[in-house]
Amino acid sequence: MNIHINYNDHILNNSQEQYIIKHLHLRPYTSYSRISQSKLNKIKQKYFLKFNRHMTDNIILSIKSAFMKEHIIKNFYKLNKHKNSIVDDYLKYKNKSIKKNILLLSTKYDLSPMTMMNHIIFNIYNTYIKNIKNNINIDIYDYQQIDIAKNNDIYFQLDQTTSIEESKLFEKNIETILIKKNIKYKTQEQLTIEQKKSIGKPINTPDFLILSDLIINNVKINWIDAKNFFGSNNKFIRSKILKQTKKYLASYGSGMILFSLGFNSDLQFKDILLMNYESVHDFIYS
Numbered sequence: 001m002n003i004h005i006n007y008n009d010h011i012l013n014n015s016q017e018q019y020i021i022k023h024l025h026l027r028p029y030t031s032y033s034r035i036s037q038s039k040l041n042k043i044k045q046k047y048f049l050k051f052n053r054h055m056t057d058n059i060i061l062s063i064k065s066a067f068m069k070e071h072i073i074k075n076f077y078k079l080n081k082h083k084n085s086i087v088d089d090y091l092k093y094k095n096k097s098i099k100k101n102i103l104l105l106s107t108k109y110d111l112s113p114m115t116m117m118n119h120i121i122f123n124i125y126n127t128y129i130k131n132i133k134n135n136i137n138i139d140i141y142d143y144q145q146i147d148i149a150k151n152n153d154i155y156f157q158l159d160q161t162t163s164i165e166e167s168k169l170f171e172k173n174i175e176t177i178l179i180k181k182n183i184k185y186k187t188q189e190q191l192t193i194e195q196k197k198s199i200g201k202p203i204n205t206p207d208f209l210i211l212s213d214l215i216i217n218n219v220k221i222n223w224i225d226a227k228n229f230f231g232s233n234n235k236f237i238r239s240k241i242l243k244q245t246k247k248y249l250a251s252y253g254s255g256m257i258l259f260s261l262g263f264n265s266d267l268q269f270k271d272i273l274l275m276n277y278e279s280v281h282d283f284i285y286s
Contacts, residue, residue: 001183002215005283010059010262010276014233016051017264020063023047029106031068032113032153035061059261062230068155070236078109079119086116087123094141102145103152113149114156121146163228170228170260171207174277177284184211185224204247206255216256219273223248223255231263231274238267245272 012020023043024035040057047055079086086105093101102120106113118129125138129146132138149156157163171188178185186194186209192202206223214221225245231237241257248255254271262276 001181001213003283004217005275005279007276007279010056010278011265012059012262013264014266016047017063017232019050020047020055020060021067024060024064024067026064026067026071028110029103029113029152031071032106032155033151034154035064056261059230062261063232065155065229066232066234066237070234072112072115072155073236075110076115078111079115082109083119083123086111087120090120090145097141099144100148102149106152112153112156114153117146117149118156167226167228170277171226173281174208174224174226174258177280178208180284182212183214185209186211204251206248206252209252210255216275217273219256219271220254221256221273222252225255225257226260227257228260230261231257231259231267233264233267241269241272245269 020043023046024031037057040060043060044055044057047053086109089105089108090101093104098104102113102117105111105116109116114129121127121129121132121138121142124142125132132146175185175187188205188207191205191209195202195205207226208224210221210223225248227241245255245257249271254273256273256275258275258277258280260277262278263274267274
């Protein structure tokens with residue numbers, strides 16, 4: 001099967017992605033928090049006036065998420081560099097009964113509130129936040145600071161159930177397309193079972209291993225991986241994809257990544273076709 005799919009409008013370039021990041025006005029501690037709908041609307045309006053193209057809330061939020069995750073990784077060294085000062089500052093603010101203690105520290109050190117709070121709790125109680133539920137030995141002030149940190153940090157996820165379920169649903173949507181086009185495949189689950197039996201553990205499991213002869217936009221598609229986010233062109237996304245797909249390319253050859261929210265056109269990888277799910281969906285069902 002040899003097909004050609006045209007891209008739709010959910011593809012940005014570097015200048016457009018950077019324009020969105022610039023107008024997010026990311027500053028600690030608010031950069032770690034949720035964006036208000038009014039702020040999202042203002043960014044969309046400015047984007048339309050600048051590029052004469054519509055933008056969606058989800059793409060803006062996904063771009064922010066990629067930027068902030070890269071920022072968090074880049075800044076993590078500060079936690080070790082200032083580990084003693086952070087605890088000392090926290091205890092000093094605690095003695096003064098400062099209500100937004102952890103947010104002041106997040107602003108001062110530009111570290112995520114929950115990352116800092118996790119470090120503080122470990123130093124005070126010798127345990128991490130995930131282990132202190134209903135622990136009567138935790139001071140009420142510290143409980144309050146944990147709640148403040150949780151409410152102002154969307155990137156430190158103790159429970160990732162929702163995001164995992166959403167990713168699985170996205171994969172099911174892709175599987176529906178494969179079935180409709182009579183494309184033979186093996187799922188990640190099937191590959192996992194096979195590899196556990198043959199070599200003891202799963203080591204090379206794309207979301208879909210394509211068994212049919214499938215060529216899209218002149219690229220032989222031997223595997224498909226689903227990404228339930230916007231494909232930002234930053235170091236965090238690039239390194240994540242390169243690390244994951246290196247073994248796919250070595251074992252199976254060229255393949256495709258499907259982004260649920262589109263991608264930056266300047267994000268490119270050798271022997272990997274990047275596609276927007278909406279483009280594929282519209283092509284198949286048109």
